[in-house]
Amino acid sequence: xxSERAVAAALVDWINACPIDPKIHSLxxxxxxxxxxxxxxxxxxxxxxSPSSDNHDRPAGWLSKFQKLRKLHRDLTKYxxxxxxxxxxxxxxxxxxxxxxxxxxxxxxxxxIVVSAAVLSDRKEDYVAMMQGLSRSSQTEMMxxxxxxxxQQQDDDxxxxxxxxxV
Numbered sequence: 001x002x003s004e005r006a007v008a009a010a011l012v013d014w015i016n017a018c019p020i021d022p023k024i025h026s027l028x029x030x031x032x033x034x035x036x037x038x039x040x041x042x043x044x045x046x047x048x049x050s051p052s053s054d055n056h057d058r059p060a061g062w063l064s065k066f067q068k069l070r071k072l073h074r075d076l077t078k079y080x081x082x083x084x085x086x087x088x089x090x091x092x093x094x095x096x097x098x099x100x101x102x103x104x105x106x107x108x109x110x111x112x113i114v115v116s117a118a119v120l121s122d123r124k125e126d127y128v129a130m131m132q133g134l135s136r137s138s139q140t141e142m143m144x145x146x147x148x149x150x151x152q153q154q155d156d157d158x159x160x161x162x163x164x165x166x167v
Contacts, residue, residue, distance in 0.1 A: 008104055010134070010141030011111045017130040018042055027111060028102035032060050033068035036114060040076065043118050043127075047079055065099035069110075076113060084120045086153055088113060115142070116149045 008027050015030075016023045020038040030036055037051035060068075073095060080088050093110040097103035118127040131142045 004105060004108065006137065007108055007141050007145065010138040010145070011108060011115070013134050013138040014115060014131060014142060015039060015111070017133060027104050027107035030107050030111065031069075031098050031102040032065045033072050036072055036110065037068075039114055040072065040079075040117070043114075043121050043123060044079065044083065047083060048075060062096075062100040066096055069095040069099055073110070076117060079117060084117065086120065112145055112149055115145060116153070119146060 011027060012024055015035065018039050020035065020042055022035065024030065024035055034051055037048070040048040041050050073092070077088050080086050091109070093106045093113070094103065095106075095110075097106045098110060115127075118124070121127070131139060134142065
C-alpha cells in the first residue's frame, strides 16, 4: 500500500468522482459526516436517507459532528450485515478523532469502509467504472485498498464462522 498521503489523495479522487456535491479538497472535509452521507445515499438510496442540506450550512461543534458520524457508522454497520451479508472490518475508525481533529488516518479507515460498501453493493459496476476513470496513481491505490479490504473481510468472515461453529 502506498503512503498515507497517496491513499488519502486516491480516496479524495474517488469521492469526487461520485455524482454528489459538494466536492472535497481533503479527507478532513469528511469530519461532519455530510459528504459521507451523500455518498452512502448514492450507493443505496433505498437504504440510506438523504442528508438534510440545511444542517450542512450551519457550523457544527465536534460533538455534533461525532453524533452524525456515529449514526452513519451505525447505519453502515447495519447495511453491511443486513444487505451485504458481511461484517464490518474489526478495526473501526475513531470517530471522535475524525469529528474533533479531522484526523486523516481515521478518515481513511472510514472511507475505506464506504468504498467497500460501494463495490459490494448492487451498483458495484458503476463504482468500479468510476474507479477506472481515475488517474493511474489513484487507480493503483484504489486497487490496493480493495485488495486489502477483501483480504480483511475474508479473515473476519472466517473468524465469525469459526466462532459460530464453536457455539
